[in-house]
Amino acid sequence: MATLPGLNHKAELNSCGKVPEGMMVNIVIVATANYLWGAAVTVRSALEACSTTLNVYAICVDLSQDDKQQLSNSWQAANIGEISFIEFNLERVNSFRSTLLVKSKSPYARFFIPEYLAGVSRCIYLDTDLIVCSDLTELQLLDLHGKFSACVIDGGIDTPQQQQRLREKLKLDNPRQYFNSGVIVMDLDAWRHHEIQSKALAVAQDNYDLLDQMDQDALNIVLAGDWLVLDPKWNTSKGRADADFSDGIIHFLGKVKPWHADYAANFQDRWFALLDRTAFAGQRPVKLLGIAAAYRKFVRTVPTLEMVKGKLRRLIRST
Structure with missing residues (x-):
């Protein structure tokens, strides 16, 4: 694994209001085989929007050498810095919960970012179903006012059911302060000093049946009161962004992504242009018809045996 230069100080605009000379933006993704095109597009869009050198840390789950080479080739740009591929063993999170929305346990890999980026003080974590439309230098330079992270409030928490879940299951003192973990500005020095990694792992282990949103729930529990609220533009759902959205980050929330043949929502043309x-x-998803298309949709709704066991356990406890 290559050692990358990190931003080892709290960067601020210089006296002329310009970005400090030599500063770099550090982004982290979790790259999986199922989201390979998504990883390529997310980072490519960040590079095209960024005014400074951008370093990429890709935490890899089941990627082949060819996959990594294709990603590396996808990210060649004048402002690319170092690219580092970091192997992640899913056995480290084997005992954690998964759900029908996110069957893979790969999102838990973000807990280990402070460990893997040992020489870096500040990074920006990005999901791999995004289009970055704005310069991430702004987030790299953001004053966190002593907080450990900065995130956008999740757009789906306003229903009575969700508010009840956040109060009663997650025990959040302020259930309206619940973030979406698709974009996280991380003060890694603070995460290491306050042992956020080990605390998040413990919460995920000890509260298996409570974490309906998996790693996102665990991070909200551990970081409660210690994160800064970002402008919603930095993590805007595709359903809430207008057609001309160009300031911020578009997030393709949901099971069906732009690289799926049955995707029928907005921004697909922009995504494929990237x-x-x-x-x-030139690559496009294969459109399935008839039984094959129905089967693919059916598979998305089928829980794993582990999910079924968990559901039964929760039902028994509730009776």
């Missing part, structure tokens, strides 16, 4: 500027140029 894909065509990567090593996957």
Whole structure:
């Protein structure tokens, strides 16, 4: 694994209001085989919007050497810094919960960012179903006012059911202060000093049946009161962004992504235009018809045996 230069100081604009000379933006993604095109597009869009050198840390789950090479080729740009591929063993999170929305346990890999980026003080974590439309230098320079992180309030918490879940299950003192973990500005020095990694792992282990949103719930429990609220533009759902959205980050929430043949929502043309500027140029999903298409939709609704056991356990406890 290559050692990357990190931002080892709290960067601020210089006296002329310009970005400090030599500063770099550090982004982290969790790259999986199922989200390979998504990883290529997310980072490519960040590079095209960024005014400074951008370093990429890709925590890899089941990627082949060819996958990594294609990603590396996809991210070649004038402002690319170092690219580091970090292997992650899913056995480290084997005992944690997964859900029908996110069957993979790979999102828990973000807990280990402070460990893997040992020489870096500040980074920006990005999900791999995003289009970055704005310069991430702004987030790299953001004053966190002593907080450990900065995130956007999740857009789905306003229902009575969700508010009840956040109060009663997660025990959040302020259930309206619940963030979406798709974009996180991380003060890694603070995360290490306050042992956020080990605390998040313990919460995920000890509260298996309570974490309906998996790693996102665990991080909200551990970071409660210690994160700064970002402008919603930095993590805007595709359903809430207007057609001309160009200031912030578009998040393709939901099971069906732009690289799926049955995706039928907005921003698909923009997403594929970015894909065509990567090593996957010209590639498109295979459209399935009839029984094959129905089967693929059916598979998305089928829980794993572990999920079934968990559901039964929760039902028994509730009776």
